[in-house]
Amino acid sequence: MLETIKRKFVPQANAHRRYLVTTGDQDSLNRVIKLECLIKRCFPDDRAGTLDAFQVPRARRVHQPFWTAPFTCLQTAIHAINALTREPDVRYAERHPGNPFKYPHVIITNGPATGFIVCLVAHLLKLCYLVPQDRLKMVYVESWARCRSLSLTGRLFLWSGVADMFCVQHEELAQRTPGAVYVGQVAARLAPPG
Template identity: 45%
Template sequence: MGFVLFSLVGITVLGMLLLLVIFRIYVIKSAQRGAMDKAWKAAQQGPVHDNARLPRTYIMYVLGSGGHTGELCEMIKQQFRPNPRSHRRYLITSGDRHSINAVERLEGLLSKAYPSDANGTSQRDSWDIVHVVRARRVHQPLYTAWFSALQSALSIVQALLCPPEAATGHRLSKGDDKLRVHAAPLTHPNLIVTNGPGTGFIVCLMAFVLKILGFIPTDRCCVLFIETWAHVSTLSLTGKLFYYSRIADLFAVQHEPLAEKTGKRYIGDVTRYGNLLGIRKPFRREVPKSQPEEAYVT
């Protein structure tokens, strides 16, 4: 009799926890997809003006080695608008030196294009790099991958919960990932952007779990997944994970055949037009009048 009673109590508690989780998921997805729908509609109204006052934001970009990193950096460059009240965080897996070099080149271009004014005030937002453990190395045996995957998840949780150390700032020295502190730090990312590396799905999944558990507010860590340009008519493995799990608040593709097949939003080639935010002109930097006007920044 006691065992039956204990079992009924256990089943009741588990059922209540399950209902609570389902309710949390509903609240989270309703709030975030509503916000992303508003952002999408605003983007369709026309280009973003250069002098528009942008909101204070904290965006996390998940980089993958090779083409994923190059594509995402180019997208950032084409869409960039200076906003000294905001922050960018680049999430890079351990050992990925290529992505570190790509980010430093990108930020170097932005620094030259938007230098500090006469008072030393930065015209652009701050940025930092955070390293996370790679979930599985190339040729790593599957029987050991679970341990590295657990390490990766823990490092990702730390990256999501650890706020940036600056609202406006710059590198202290080469190789130092910390920034000078000039204002109260931002807390959790407003938006997580990824375009296909496997780490991107783990990051977004951990952010979703943390929101369910209440460690991250429901209006933070919205997920924007942009399928890589290399996939024209089929989804990548990461794209399939986002497609079936539905944890992405906005799922976008860059080719019409793929949009027709999946029913996801078609945004065109974001690295050429930056049209995700309605921007139609390429990123340019100021050049001295004594020099001939160059083409676009490369």
């Protein structure tokens, strides 16, 4: 997703980006820092908006027994509630009185089970009218690596209907997936021409 942000970034002074990174994923945190440093270099004035990052526990680790997954998913859900309902930091509130961005407008995720739990929590918050209905719109982008079949997380999103938009990056897979939107190579590294 960071590659998508880098390719499609449009500076907006009133924007706030919130990154959710799983606990212990130092590589992703370093990539977020690197991306945000690049954004600050390109837009040194306040046009880049503000940002913050939250760490959430991983919903399920690789090779974790399935019977323990409900406990770790519950931990993720509790942290997700905090990340989805916490107001941006003081610097943002000072620049934007009345806090028009108390709740995220859009959640974009690309495949891990943690992303599904975060979106499920967002869906439940909206279902219980705890957040405005025009917030927490969910976009799921199936991983570029999935070209023949959907991932488990992709199947969960498709089956549950939680995502407001279900995107696929391979045209053949999009054609075989009902309700999928073909978006092309939004996050894949492209080879330079010629």
